[in-house]
Amino acid sequence: MARDLATAPPGRFAGPDEAVDVAIVVVTYQSADDLDRLIASLRHEAGHQRLRVIVADNASSDATLHVARGHSDLVVAETGGNLGYAGGINAAMASIGEADAILVLNPDLVVEPGAVAALRARLRESRAGIVVPKILDADGETYPSIRREPTLLRALGDAAFGSRFASRPGAFAEVVSDGGAYENAHPLDWATGAALLIDAGAARTIGPWDERFFLYSEETDFFRRARDLGYAVWFEPTAVVRHTQGGSGASVDLERLMAVNRIRYARKHHGRVAAAAYRGAVVLHELARAWMPAHRATLRTVASERTWADLPRASRPTRAGSGT
Incomplete structure (x- = not known):
């Protein structure tokens, strides 16, 4: 076969x-x-x-x-x-x-x-x-x-x-x-x-x-x-x-987005306390590797939710077309 x-x-x-x-x-x-x-x-x-x-x-x-x-x-x-x-x-x-x-x-x-x-x-x-x-x-x-x-x-x-x-x-x-x-x-x-x-x-x-x-x-x-x-x-x-x-x-911005989306996932599927603890674990992950520039940038992002608005996100179309 x-x-x-x-x-x-x-x-x-x-x-x-x-x-x-x-x-x-x-x-x-x-x-x-x-x-x-x-x-x-x-x-x-x-x-x-x-x-x-x-x-x-x-x-x-x-x-x-x-x-x-x-x-x-x-x-x-x-x-x-x-x-x-x-x-x-x-x-x-x-x-x-x-x-x-x-x-x-x-x-x-x-x-x-x-x-x-x-x-x-x-x-x-x-x-x-x-x-x-x-x-x-x-x-x-x-x-x-x-x-x-x-x-x-x-x-x-x-x-x-x-x-x-x-x-x-x-x-x-x-x-x-x-x-x-x-x-x-x-x-x-x-x-x-x-x-x-x-x-x-x-x-x-x-x-x-x-x-x-x-x-x-x-x-x-x-x-x-x-x-x-x-x-x-x-x-x-x-x-x-x-x-x-x-x-x-691959980019620093995508690394930042990956870390933040793990937190977003925890918030969606778990309670507030569990999600906060999970965010702390993500912070520890980046802190342990903060000697690398990409991880330092990611650490700043996961620690400050105000920066999340700058992450890559959908650019909404003004119009969408399709064809074959």
């Missing part, structure tokens, strides 16, 4: 009015250098299943839209502004159409042969609401994408040890570093949002992604809401994607 999947001829994607097995959502922002590779890998997946690909572009100023429109069978939606990852996903949902499942992918991914079919098979067999694949980094190594639910103890453990002593007890670490966890299918709390297959019915019940997070913690929130509604989340190791880890870029 694996050989058949790997050698299936490249296929065309379904149009907006056709029923499909999977509607694939790709949120782009300055993604011109990555998008063609992702689309090429998805065409091989379309050789044996019905796929629709929706590109939601967050006002890229590079050639992203030119690249996307070079593929006549993509559905291209311009959001009209930089709405962030959650906002881009929500904008794409208007073009999902009739689909059994929704696959959310970062644009800087390459999907290995058979990955989409493996995700769908796990979704059916486990009756899960969400299934995530194994992620390989640019060097072909397994990226530790599986996460445990954020807690105060885990935040304190990460503040004290960071990436050191990665094999410490799970009560004190959010990232799952045990290599065995990436070799077998199993349920989990959440995973990084670069790639996830969502049952279409579950997606409707869970509702829109929370755009208040812009970038970072939006997937933590989405997985949490799914679990709270009774949907299981599964990891499927035979579904493999490669990720260059460059889609969101």
Whole structure:
């Protein structure tokens, strides 16, 4: 079967009015250098299943839209502004159409042969609401994408040890570093949002992604809401994607936003006292690393809520258009 999947001829994607097995959502922002590779890998997946690909572009100023429109069978939606990852996903949902499942992918991914079919098979067999694949980094190594639910103890453990002593007890670490966890299918709390297959019915019940997070913690929130509604989340190791880890870029402002969004997440899902304690743990994390300029800047941000208004956030469009 694996050989058949790997050698299936490249296929065309379904149009907006056709029923499909999977509607694939790709949120782009300055993604011109990555998008063609992702689309090429998805065409091989379309050789044996019905796929629709929706590109939601967050006002890229590079050639992203030119690249996307070079593929006549993509559905291209311009959001009209930089709405962030959650906002881009929500904008794409208007073009999902009739689909059994929704696959959310970062644009800087390459999907290995058979990955989409493996995700769908796990979704059916486990009756899960969400299934995530194994992620390989640019060097072909397994990226530790599986996460445990954020807690105060885990935040304190990460503040004290960071990436050191990665094999410490799970009560004190959010990232799952045990290599065995990436070799077998199993349920989990959440995973990084670069790639996830969502049952279409579950997606409707869970509702829109929370755009208040812009970038970072939006997937933590989405997985949490799914679990709270009774949907299981599964990891499927035979579904493999490669990720260059460059889609969101890197800057001090994004580091600041990541730290603040962890506090926002705690405030949304926990009481005032617990959220205040969690914020203290985030402060300790940055204080322990304050000899580095980026962490000093982040420390100032998490310590002073007045600075949060300066963080990256959605730029709302004056008007939004869409086309195919």
